[in-house]
Amino acid sequence: xxxxxxxxxxxxxxxxxRATDPSPGPWQEKAEARNLECVRMSQAEAHELxxxxxxxxxxxxxxxxxxxxxxxxxFLHHDERPARDELILSxxxxxxGEINQQAGALGLEGLTWHVDAFYPQPEVAAKIxxxxxxxxxxxxxxxxDRVPLLxxxxxxxxxxxxxxxxxxxxCKRYFDExxxxxxxxxxxxxxxxxxxxxxxxxxxxxxxxxxxR
Amino acid sequence: MTHRSLWRIPASRRxxxxxxxxxxxxxxxxxxxxxxxxxxxxxPVVVDPQVANFQGLRMAVxxxxxxxxxxxxxxxxxxxxxxLFTNQGAQxxxxxxxxxxxxxxxxxxxxxxxxxxxxxxxxxxVHYDNSKLLWAVSICTGTLVPAVTETTxxxxxxxxxxxxxxxxxxxxQARFVRYMGVSVWTVNSLLNWLVRSDEEDLxxxxxxxxxxxxxxxxxSQLAFHAHMRSVVLRGFEPAAAPAxxxxxxxxxxPVPAPPPVPAPAPR
Numbered sequence: 001x002x003x004x005x006x007x008x009x010x011x012x013x014x015x016x017x018r019a020t021d022p023s024p025g026p027w028q029e030k031a032e033a034r035n036l037e038c039v040r041m042s043q044a045e046a047h048e049l050x051x052x053x054x055x056x057x058x059x060x061x062x063x064x065x066x067x068x069x070x071x072x073x074x075f076l077h078h079d080e081r082p083a084r085d086e087l088i089l090s091x092x093x094x095x096x097g098e099i100n101q102q103a104g105a106l107g108l109e110g111l112t113w114h115v116d117a118f119y120p121q122p123e124v125a126a127k128i129x130x131x132x133x134x135x136x137x138x139x140x141x142x143x144x145d146r147v148p149l150l151x152x153x154x155x156x157x158x159x160x161x162x163x164x165x166x167x168x169x170x171c172k173r174y175f176d177e178x179x180x181x182x183x184x185x186x187x188x189x190x191x192x193x194x195x196x197x198x199x200x201x202x203x204x205x206x207x208x209x210x211x212x213r
Numbered sequence: 214m215t216h217r218s219l220w221r222i223p224a225s226r227r228x229x230x231x232x233x234x235x236x237x238x239x240x241x242x243x244x245x246x247x248x249x250x251x252x253x254x255x256x257p258v259v260v261d262p263q264v265a266n267f268q269g270l271r272m273a274v275x276x277x278x279x280x281x282x283x284x285x286x287x288x289x290x291x292x293x294x295x296x297l298f299t300n301q302g303a304q305x306x307x308x309x310x311x312x313x314x315x316x317x318x319x320x321x322x323x324x325x326x327x328x329x330x331x332x333x334x335x336x337x338x339v340h341y342d343n344s345k346l347l348w349a350v351s352i353c354t355g356t357l358v359p360a361v362t363e364t365t366x367x368x369x370x371x372x373x374x375x376x377x378x379x380x381x382x383x384x385x386q387a388r389f390v391r392y393m394g395v396s397v398w399t400v401n402s403l404l405n406w407l408v409r410s411d412e413e414d415l416x417x418x419x420x421x422x423x424x425x426x427x428x429x430x431x432x433s434q435l436a437f438h439a440h441m442r443s444v445v446l447r448g449f450e451p452a453a454a455p456a457x458x459x460x461x462x463x464x465x466x467p468v469p470a471p472p473p474v475p476a477p478a479p480r
Contacts, residue, residue, distance in 0.1 A: 010357045011396035014347075018361070023249040023390045026404065030413055030423070034255045038388075040340055040365060067340060069388075083257035090256075164449035192445070195260045198438045200445055211445050 022071045035078060038071040046070055085124050087197035096132040096189070099201040100139060102212045103187060108205060111185040113143045118190035128189050128199070136187075148179040148186055163192050167202050168209035175207030182206055243398025244391060248420040250427050251365065251386035258430035260437045265302035267440065272303040273328040277310045281338035281366075284309060290334060297429050298332075298436070327375040330443065332436055339386060340365035351394055359394030370432065372439035374446070380439035385431055387424060 015026060024033045046054040046068035054068050078086060088095075113136050117128035129147075137143045150158070154173050158166045167188060174180040186204040191197070201212040260266055274294045276287035291307040298305045306328065342363040351360040366389075371382040392398075405414045 007354070007357055010354055011359060011394065011400075014358055014361070015397075021390065023247045023388060024415055025247055025390075026400065030415070033249050038249070038251050040251075066342075078255065078257055084259045086257050087259065162449075193437075193441055195266065196438055196441050197259045197434070198441070200441070211448070213442065213445065 022069065031077075031079075035074045036071040037074060038069050040067055040069050042067050082121075084191075084194075084197045085121060088119070088124060088191075088199065089127065092128065092131050093135070095199050096128070096135050099187075099189065099199065099212060100132060100135050103185075103201070103203055104139060104141075106203070106210070108185060111142070111183055111205070113141050114146060114148055114180070114184060114186045115143070116147045116186070116188055118188065120191075120194070132187065132189060144184075148174050148184075150174065150177070150179070163190070167204075171202075171204035171209040172207045174204060180204065180207075243395060243402075244393050244417065245397055245401045245415065246417050246420045247390045247392070247415060248424050249388040249390070250424075251388050252367075253383055254385045254387055254427045254431060256431065258434050260430075260434045262297060262301060262429050262433040266433065266437050267298055267330075268302035270303045270330060270440065271326065271328040272298050272305045272436075273331045274298070274305055274307045275310055275331060275333045276307075277333065277335045279335060279337055282336040286336070287334075290336070293429075294332060294334065294432060297432065301433065303330075329375050330380070330436060330439055331373045331375075331377075332432070333371045333373065335369045337367050337369070338364065339367050340388075356394040357396045359392040359397040362391040362393070364389045364391075368428070370435055372436055374439075374443045378446070380442045380446075381435050383431070383435050385428065387427075389420070 018025065019027050022028070022033060022036050022038055024030045041049075043054060043057045043066055047056050049070060076086075080086075081089070113133075115129050115132045115136070117125040117132070119125035119128060133143045133145070150170060150173055154170070158170050161169065171186070174186060180186055184205075188202045188204065189199050190201070192200050199213075203210045203212055274291050276291040276294075278284045278287040287309045291309055295305045295307045340363070342361075344361065347358070348360045351358050366387055368385045368387075369382075370385065372380050374380050392401075401415055405416060409415070
C-alpha cells in the first residue's frame with residue numbers, strides 16, 4: 001500500500017517543481033498564459049532584475065549557469081479592447097516616436113505643429129493625437145492644441161474621395177482658406193484600411209502634402 | 214516471470230529484454246506538448262486570413278535553412294506559407310535557399326517580373342533544455358515521473374518590396390514544453406475530459422491548432438502591413454494590388470474573431 005502511495009505521489013514532485021512555469025498546464029489556463037509577457041535572458045541579467053528569485057551565477061565556474069524566462073502579467077488583457085485598438089495602443093509611444101522622428105528629419109524649422117488623427121473610434125483617435133503632440137513637445141517642437149477645421153462642404157466632397165486624393169486636397173484647402181499659415185505644419189496620423197493595425201502619416205506644410213509612411 | 218526465472222534466460226536475450234523494457238515504457242506512456250506564445254505570437258490579429266487580402270498580388274516566399282532549421286523543415290514551412298497566401302488570393306512562388314546564400318540571385322531563363330512582396334523566413338532555436346537525469350528517473354519509475362523537454366524557437370520574418378526595400382519585419386517566438394509520461398498523460402486527459410472546455414483543452418492536437426492559428430494570423434498581418442506600406446510608398450500607383458478601399462470601408466463593424474487555421478496543403 002505504501003509503495004503504491006509513493007508511486008502515485010512521485011509525479012507530483014515534478015508537477016510541484018513546474019508549478020511556477022508560465023506555460024499552460026494544470027495550474028495555469030491558456031488564456032492566463034497568453035496574458036503574460038515573457039522574455040528569455042541570461043541568469044546574470046535575470047539576477048539583476050529579480051535577485052529574490054534568481055540566484056547569482058557562480059563566479060568561478062560555468063557549471064549550473066542557465067538562462068531564465070522572466071514574465072510579467074499585462075495590466076490589460078488581450079481581449080479587453082478590440083483587436084485593432086489593442087495593437088495600436090499597445091505600441092503607440094514607439095510608433096508616434098518613429099513618425100515624429102521621420103517628420104523631424106525633413107529639416108523643417110520654426111514651425112508650429114498641429115496634429116490630428118483619423119481613426120474610426122474617436123476615443124482612440126484622441127489618444128493617438130495626444131501621444132503625438134506630447135512626443136513632439138518632448139522633442140522641443142512648438143506644438144498647438146488647435147486642430148484646423150474645414151467647412152462642411154469641403155468635408156462632404158473629401159468624404160467621397162479615396163485617401164490618396166482626399167488628404168492632398170484637404171491640405172490645399174487648409175492653406176487656401178487660411179486655416180493653416182505658412183509657419184504651420186499639420187501632421188495627420190491615420191489608418192488607410194480597416195484590416196491594418198499600423199499608423200500611416202502625412203504632413204501638410206504650406207498647402208503641400210507629403211506622405212511620411 | 215519471477216526474478217529467478219529471468220536469470221535463467223541466456224545473457225544475450227536478457228540484454229535484449231532489458232533494453233526492450235524502457236522502449237515499452239516509452240511506447241505505453243503518453244506525450245503532452247504545451248505551447249506558450251512568447252514574443253509577438255500572442256498579439257491579436259485584425260486581418261482575416263480566410264478572405265482575399267492579397268488578390269492578384271505577386272508574392273515570393275523564401276525560407277532560409279539554418280543550424281536548427283533543416284532544408285526539409287524550411288521547405289515544409291515555405292509550402293505552408295505559400296498555401297496561406299494562395300488562399301488569400303496571391304500568386305505565390307517559393308524558394309528554399311541555402312544557408313548564407315544571397316537573396317535575389319541571377320536566375321536562369323527569361324527574367325520574370327519581380328514579385329510585389331517577398332516574405333523571407335528564418336528560424337532559430339533560442340533555448341533547449343532536456344535533463345538526462347530526469348529521463349533516467351522517468352524510466353526507472355515506469356514514466357510515473359514525467360520527463361520534460363523544453364524548446365524555445367524564434368521565426369525571423371522580413372517582408373520586402375519589389376525593389377528589395379524592407380517594408381516590415383518581426384520576430385515571433387514560441388515555447389514548447391513536452392511532458393512524457395503515463396502519469397501526466399492520464400492527469401491531462403482527465404482534466405481535458407472533466408474540467409476544461411474544448412478551447413481550453415491541452416495536448417498535442419490543440420497545441421498544433423493554437424500554434425498554427427497564431428503563426429498564420431501574425432504572418433498574414435505582417436504581410437498585409439507591408440503591402441499597405443508599399444501602396445503608400447508607391448504613391449498609390451495602381452499595381453496588381455487591390456485598390457485602397459473608400460472611406461465607406463471605415464464604417465464601424467465588429468472586430469473579427471481570431472482566424473481559424475488555414476487548411477494546409479498535404480505534403
